[in-house]
Amino acid sequence: MADLPINPLVLIGVGSSFAFSGLFYHLYQEKKKELQKLKEIPIFQPDTHLIKVLKASPHKRLQYVAVEGVVQADGEPLASQFVPRCFGVIQKIVVEEHWKYWNSLTKTWKPRTMNRKESNNSVPFNLVSPGAYITDVYVKIQNPLEASGCHLDRVYYKVRRAEEDWVNLMLQGLNGEKPVAMEESEELLQVGSTMTGFGEVVLEGGQVLRLQAPRDGRKYILVPTDYRSFMDRHERSANMWKTLTAVTGLTGASLLAKVIYGLVGNQDDRSK
Numbered sequence: 001m002a003d004l005p006i007n008p009l010v011l012i013g014v015g016s017s018f019a020f021s022g023l024f025y026h027l028y029q030e031k032k033k034e035l036q037k038l039k040e041i042p043i044f045q046p047d048t049h050l051i052k053v054l055k056a057s058p059h060k061r062l063q064y065v066a067v068e069g070v071v072q073a074d075g076e077p078l079a080s081q082f083v084p085r086c087f088g089v090i091q092k093i094v095v096e097e098h099w100k101y102w103n104s105l106t107k108t109w110k111p112r113t114m115n116r117k118e119s120n121n122s123v124p125f126n127l128v129s130p131g132a133y134i135t136d137v138y139v140k141i142q143n144p145l146e147a148s149g150c151h152l153d154r155v156y157y158k159v160r161r162a163e164e165d166w167v168n169l170m171l172q173g174l175n176g177e178k179p180v181a182m183e184e185s186e187e188l189l190q191v192g193s194t195m196t197g198f199g200e201v202v203l204e205g206g207q208v209l210r211l212q213a214p215r216d217g218r219k220y221i222l223v224p225t226d227y228r229s230f231m232d233r234h235e236r237s238a239n240m241w242k243t244l245t246a247v248t249g250l251t252g253a254s255l256l257a258k259v260i261y262g263l264v265g266n267q268d269d270r271s272k
Contacts, residue, residue, distance in 0.1 A: 010255055017252030021245050028241035035234050041066050041198065043227050045129045046139045046209065054203040061202045064214050067139050068196045068227045069127025074140060077191050078121055082156035088188030089125035090144055092152055094118045095184050102176035111180070120145060127195060127211070130226075139209040141197065144189075146213055147222040152187035159183050189224055196227045 043066045044050045050067075054060050073089050080086035081093060096116040100109040122145050126138035144150065162179035189195070198221040200214040213220035223230050 010259060014252050014255045014259065017248050017255060021249035021252060024241050024245040024248060028238060028245055031234070031238040031241055035231075035238055038231065038234060043068065044201075045069060046127050046137050047129050048137060050139075050201070050209065051137065051203065051207070054201065054209070055206075061200065063200055063216060064198070064218050065201055066196055066198050066227055067127055067201060067211055068130070068194070069139060070130050071189060071191055071193045071195050072126045072128050072135065072138065073191055074124040074126050076123070077125075078123055078188070080155055080186060080188060082158075082184070082186050086155055086188065086190065088152075088190045089123050090150060090152060090189040091121040092118070092187040093121075093185070095182065097182050098180040100178050100180055104176075109178075125191075127197065130194065137207075137209070139197070139201065139211050141211050141222070143212075144222060147197070147199070147220045149219075149221040149223050150189060151224060152189050153193075153224070154185060155188050155190070156184070156186040158185075193224055194226045195222060195224050196230055197222050 041064060042062070044053070046067065046069045054062060071089055073087070077087040077089055078091045080088070080091075094116070095118075097114055099112050099114055101112055102108075103110050122143075124140065124142050125144065126135075126140055128135045128138045141147075160182045162181055197211045198219065199211050202210050202212065204210060225233075
């Protein structure tokens, strides 16, 4: 074993490279399957064509489709609490306090977050066809908080630093705690945003279209982007795993070739 001409670190590098290559290939295959399933989902816009398809469907229902449209409030929208003339249909407000407490063991101040308050609000809204001047045809979304995937835009963020005065300094000495800052943030799905919803579409009363959670257990998803951008993001993710598979695989193959070359070279030297 003392004459072993192979560096153990090289062997570890070979094994690690092939292990990561196998992992990345598995992730690539999973993402590829997911992408293929997404491509099989029919895509519609809120227009008369969707109504015709629904009228021709059994029970006037499409079990799982994608609908792309522009967000329009169904009634009064939610007004931003911090930004004037900013309106949305889904709102998330987070307020949390940052404190420091005295650790007597380490003789240092340690950070701590406390009194976190989060509120989520929503109102029913409609998806209308992009660029449409007449919005007689629209898809209603009654309970948007039931869906997943809806990443909101941050419209407000502020950190308010605590002011230190002699009263606070006295309290810090008594209880070993001191306020540092208060952090406030607000996120909105704004009116006029482009959204793609994945779910079940039903036709009610011959003209009212509704997007809702599917009955067959598939995911009810609302993504604040157009369909093409949504698919591009998944394709980039698949390509990333594919590239990492190739890079780590080639790295492992190169290291392995170097090891074999070294072994063959040593054998030739000994035979001479």
